[in-house]
Amino acid sequence: MRPSPAMPPDIPEQLLCALRDARHVIVLTGAGVSAESGIPTFRDAMAGLWERFEAENLATPSAFRNDPELVWGWYEWRRMQVMQAEPNPAHLAIVKIALHVPRLTLITQNVDDLHERAGSSTPIHLHGSLFHPRCFACARPYTLPPGTPREPTNGRRVAPPKCSHCGGRVRPGVVWFGESLPDHAWRAVTKALEQDCDVLLSIGTSSLVYPAASIPTQACEHGALVVQINPAATELDEIASFNLRGRAGEVLPALVQATWKD
Numbered sequence: 671m672r673p674s675p676a677m678p679p680d681i682p683e684q685l686l687c688a689l690r691d692a693r694h695v696i697v698l699t700g701a702g703v704s705a706e707s708g709i710p711t712f713r714d715a716m717a718g719l720w721e722r723f724e725a726e727n728l729a730t731p732s733a734f735r736n737d738p739e740l741v742w743g744w745y746e747w748r749r750m751q752v753m754q755a756e757p758n759p760a761h762l763a764i765v766k767i768a769l770h771v772p773r774l775t776l777i778t779q780n781v782d783d784l785h786e787r788a789g790s791s792t793p794i795h796l797h798g799s800l801f802h803p804r805c806f807a808c809a810r811p812y813t814l815p816p817g818t819p820r821e822p823t824n825g826r827r828v829a830p831p832k833c834s835h836c837g838g839r840v841r842p843g844v845v846w847f848g849e850s851l852p853d854h855a856w857r858a859v860t861k862a863l864e865q866d867c868d869v870l871l872s873i874g875t876s877s878l879v880y881p882a883a884s885i886p887t888q889a890c891e892h893g894a895l896v897v898q899i900n901p902a903a904t905e906l907d908e909i910a911s912f913n914l915r916g917r918a919g920e921v922l923p924a925l926v927q928a929t930w931k932d
């Protein structure tokens with residue numbers, strides 16, 4: 671007889687039934703999903719070389735205008751961390767859910783590629799990607815050189831590459847504070863919300879940054895059951911029907927196991 675894997679005792683039967691019966695599940699992820707891969711969450715990211723800085727002050731167009739080498743250096747350091755990391759059991763559990771439900775829409779605020787590397791084919795990247803930089807002047811995409819960026823040798827600063835079309839500076843392909851989300855990404859979210867979502871799983875996000883933080887509320891208004899997985903309390907606690915307190919890499923695999931027995 672196979673030993674039964676550990677299962678948190680507090681996954682209610684009502685939630686298991688809702689997942690088994692769901693036709694369309696939306697999964698919204700934040701930095702907490704990548705935490706167990708060793709990627710610090712957005713608000714914990716300023717470690718080591720970067721501890722004197724505030725993430726919010728580096729992630730803006732004006733920060734890039736004022737000090738492009740500092741900002742590009744920070745994002746290259748983060749890209750290096752991501753490329754040295756591997757997907758964790760939370761990323762893999764989301765791939766499994768997609769195998770069990772007729773439809774799954776994955777929306778991520780993360781700018782890493784760990785969902786894709788785990789096997790999720792088309793996550794909606796609401797806040798862009800570290801891997802798709804573009805020209806700050808003419809917006810043309812820039813192809814990064816192969817390989818992992820190296821730790822800067824001369825401190826934190828790294829000169830951004832130049833655009834081969836206009837000579838402008840290349841910027842990270844992420845959404846900065848004060849910028850709009852990519853149109854195509856928000857359109858895809860709106861479409862998904864309108865298409866009979868039965869269950870929305872909000873995983874590892876502080877639910878502080880809008881408009882991403884409005885997605886669970888909108889799903890709830892469309893009739894979806896909202897489930898949150900997070901070790902800490904968030905603004906979403908009041909809206910979520912189920913708050914599963916714990917780390918995504920532990921709770922999600924247990925939830926998949928309890929729901930579909932695999």
Ligand code: OAD
Pocket residue numbers: 699700701702703705706711712713714729779780797845846847873874875876877878879899900901902904916917918919
């Ligand atoms: P935050 O850093 O704001 O929040 C991370 C959340 O993950 C917190 O609520 C933690 O409690 C939770 N957490 C930590 N470890 C976890 C684990 N192992 N399992 C599950 N949850 C865990 O990150 P986000 O909510 O993703 O936007 O931040 C949203 C946006 O804020 C980011 O995309 C970024 C930032 O502004 C832009 O850069 C535009």
